Amino acid sequence: MLELKNIHKKFGELEVLKGVDIAVEKGDIVVILGPSGSGKTTLLRCINFLERADEGSLHFDEIQTDFTKASKKDINAVRKKSAFVFQNYGLFDNKTVLDNVTEGLIIGRKVPKKEAIETAIRALEKVGLSDRLAYYPSQLSGGQQQRVGIARALAVNPDVILFDEPTSALDPELVGEVLQVIRKLAEEGTTMVVVTHEMTFAKEVANRVIFMDQGVIVEEGTPEDIFGNPKEARTRGFLQRILARA
Amino acid sequence: MLELKNIHKKFGELEVLKGVDIAVEKGDIVVILGPSGSGKTTLLRCINFLERADEGSLHFDEIQTDFTKASKKDINAVRKKSAFVFQNYGLFDNKTVLDNVTEGLIIGRKVPKKEAIETAIRALEKVGLSDRLAYYPSQLSGGQQQRVGIARALAVNPDVILFDEPTSALDPELVGEVLQVIRKLAEEGTTMVVVTHEMTFAKEVANRVIFMDQGVIVEEGTPEDIFGNPKEARTRGFLQRILARA
Amino acid sequence: MTIDLAYVQEILILVLKGIPTTLRLAFIPLLIALPFAFLIAVARQQNIKVLARVSQIYVSFIRGTPLIVQILVMYSLLPSLLNVLVKSWGLDYDIFGINPIYYAYIVFTLNTIAILSEVFRSALETVDKRQLEAALSIGLLPVQAYSRIVIPQALVAATPNLCNSTVNLLKSTSLAFLMSVQDITAIAKTEAAFGYNYLESYLVIFIVYIVLCSLVQVFFQLLEQRLSVYKRGRKITAKSENDKQPEYFEDARKERYHAGIEEYS
Amino acid sequence: MNRPFDITYIWKAVPDILSGLGVTLQFLIGTIVIGGILGFLATWARLSGPKWLRAIVHSYIWIIRCTPSIVMMFLVFYGLPEMLLGVFDININSWNRLYFVIIALSLLFSAPCSEIMRSAYLAVAKVQREAALSIGLTEVQAFRRIVLPQALVSALPNLGNSFILLMKEGALAYTIGIVDIMGKGQLIIARNFGGYSIETYIALAGIYWLLTLAIEKAFKLAEDKLSAGKQPLRAA
């Protein structure tokens, strides 16, 4: 349902993405692994047109476009069908927790207010935050902010959710719960692309794992393949060092 | 060397810290665990006077003061002797990577410029970022920002470093490296208070683990005690759910 | 209705003599006002009890009363009062001999302080609290944290408004003619009166202000560009790309550092 | 001091001065609306218009900021009718003079106003807009709902400065014979051959200050409302 081909992205002369291809089927949970600075965030941002890729094409259900040429209409359509969970939470500073979550529903999708609030509260319950409805982001702990970000994405019930390290600020207990939520979403058919450093999660939930390094996809496969039998030296090195630690 | 007694902190009606005592000896690595929203960040912020506690006393080497009464001089002295690694990185947006790190040296501690630059580069090398000296924070990936934050704290060579989830945005490979750095610092005698969700780290490096929940210290002890033989039901529950996942 | 170009030229030459006065009238108050305005902004931002309240009343009063009233007070009432005081103390000082430009300085300074304090206050609003906290946490004193981290960031949002205020101030210095100060407008108007050449005079005033205000605008534009470098980010060149391996040679390292430094200094 | 002062005259002058209040409010509100819209369009064009438009708008702001208000007043009062008559054959000479005042002030106001808006817009963290887009808001919605309210917080004090300055621009209207409260005061003083000028000016100052306090109050309320959730830049 979502297919990107040959994405290139440069910042100045620094080429951050050097021709990345990625294809996601409906209901997939694709996990992207990779060292810091390898271009994972940039890739997600390109998919959502928060960054304009320099080259490459995108095919998302009926939308078929080139990154360089994409029209406003295409971009809006892509954004309507997807949601993004930011690495730095990216909550609306001037809105309460509840308003952060209802915003995309009431304004973006014209859901009636009452219904939107119900949906929002349900989403916030899933991440254990229904007792902080009237708080502003500045009054929340790091983990709480991150969970609001997740709830905000869940609430709009998009076809694809792009998660950028959705559990980085969470304690292991919550990580478990959030991953549970993600798993359940997947069962309900939501497609997800997840950048994460949680190997356990990658192993357990992903049906595809992509290993990126220095702007290219080094290796791609099922969790079993990647973790059990990595082909590339770089992947092996990465995994070894992790396993050595654990 | 660092002792806090009976810290209370309220935000409006919400009591976030309800009488926390904490004592740290020179060279200690104290790890604070606890669920999201339990007050870990607030506790660290109180130590560094970024938040003014409503009650309680602080004893830090020769500094002995009450939170409510602490003078500007006391506060500055505490800050000079400590460093803080923020959960949200908190880099200076208007300074390059290098300047972020040298700032505390040249301005805060009057180190000559040349020496400061060398110290800074050494600190940045430790976290693998000596190739990004002239970048601005807005041009860095999440993990890179976090590492600059760590380097900034290391560089000033403080008596105590307060780490607030220093590895949340790092891939496991880097987590290993950063923890290695922290371990080495400890060997050199730097005292550290680390809020983290990395159980492995807590187990391996800490010489004391504190488990916080809802604004109080639930349990405190050596890693062996806490992980091997937790006394409190809440601690047991927390650990069980984590272990169940891993 | 024709414009007498020869006459324009003639007035222009006369008016040029007033430029130093005009510049003095604008920039002396501006320079004096900057620190005070900033202190007021900080006092209000930090909500320092009495100070915040007093400065709020000050700002509101100065902004809220017509300049002409302030001129009346400064130029007419104040010297009278001083004269009475000086006399009653038995001093022999000629209050009325004071060059009226000083009264103009006072009026414009008081106004500029009020206006700029709001400019700064709004600029401080744009800085994230965490920036201040981070600075304090690495051992900078509050003063240092402000001067090195907070102010440079606040200035980015302040420069366009500082430019507005400076240009406005420059244009409003013409009111000093009420106090018999001979700025460019005064000269042009005096020249115009004889033959009723107001068109030509205003044309000349316009030309001179275009030049002066343009200089001010260029200055602030460059300042803004420079201050906001960090928002746009540094230009990334091939040289800095992906040389991941740390180099342990002191010289190479320094060279690389200087290469980096040069680009933003 | 050898200065007569009749405190009762202050009060006597008030009703006469207040008869100009309508004019003051008309040009104030007219200018804020028209100049504000112009300024907003200019900001929009400068931030996201095509290159040629940006250049034009930049020069527009540039020139307007260089123009002394009296020059602008005469350009509009004499130049505009002639231009409209010459180019479009529209005669606006019979227009109420207040319209010319409003046009001149609107042009003058639009430039600083657009700079205020531009700097305020740029001060909002980029991620705020991005987050809004990512949950399916359109650019316009993201701007209106998320970026604008946050930008306003830092724009308001500057807009306050501008509004208050604008309110006092009656002297400009006076040059083409429009009499606002300032003009009324001036007429009173002229009729008295300069007598009671201090008393009249005190009355004027009092009225202006009250109006200013009202504007400030409104701005304070708006600022407080909009900065909900914002942490003041204050160390503990």
Added chain:
Amino acid sequence: ETTSEATSDAAAEKTEVTTVTVAHTQSSAPMNYVDEKGESTGYEVSVLKAIDELLPQYEFEYVPTSDEDLLIGIESGKYDVGTKGAWYTEERAQKFIFPENYIGASSIGVLIRSEDAAEITDLESFAAAGKSLVPISPNNAQYNVIQAFNAEHPDTPIELTAADVFEIADAYTWLLEGRYDGYFAVKTAYEVNVLAEGAPYSQYKDDFSYFVYEALPTWPLFNKEQQELADAYDEAFLQLEADGTIDDLMIEFLGENTFQYVKE
């Protein structure tokens, strides 16, 4: 829209009435100002009103405005005629039509402290004593008078300071406290502010002395195209002078007939 017809077709003049826009300054009492009810009045305006009555073919409409706008407006044709207490110079005559007859004369003199009255009796003695004068607006006739005086007396000029004078009566105070020695002012202002019953400065009545220097003829200014109107004005003005209207208006607004002080 009827202007050209009316002026070209003299036969139809009984039915065609031409509207004339008369600009006048709004804050130069007693010559031109706006009264409490918002009506244009003052000596010059009143004369023009009387002239309008004598000219059935014209209908005058009064526009109070500022000096600058009045001048630019007459020159550009926005106003047909304007009056602002203007005096005559060659340069101005190139831009405007000055009619044959001046409309009024503003009598100006110097207000001084009574203590100086023995020593100072005219401008010459004022200048010789090295006295200082309250700043004058270059827009004002007085400025020109002093300039002319200085040109005639290059050895003992009076120090002349230009200032955009805003209408305040503080000059009286400045005189009393010694900030300046002389105030070159219109006589009426002195009468209203000092001499009149209940005037603001009446308590200092004895501290001031006044001597008249001269009366400066003032002209209405006509747009260059309005020669016909100017001629009509001249004709009507002579009529008014003859029937005593001018004298009446002088007494009403200026307290005396100031034409007597006009030199040459």
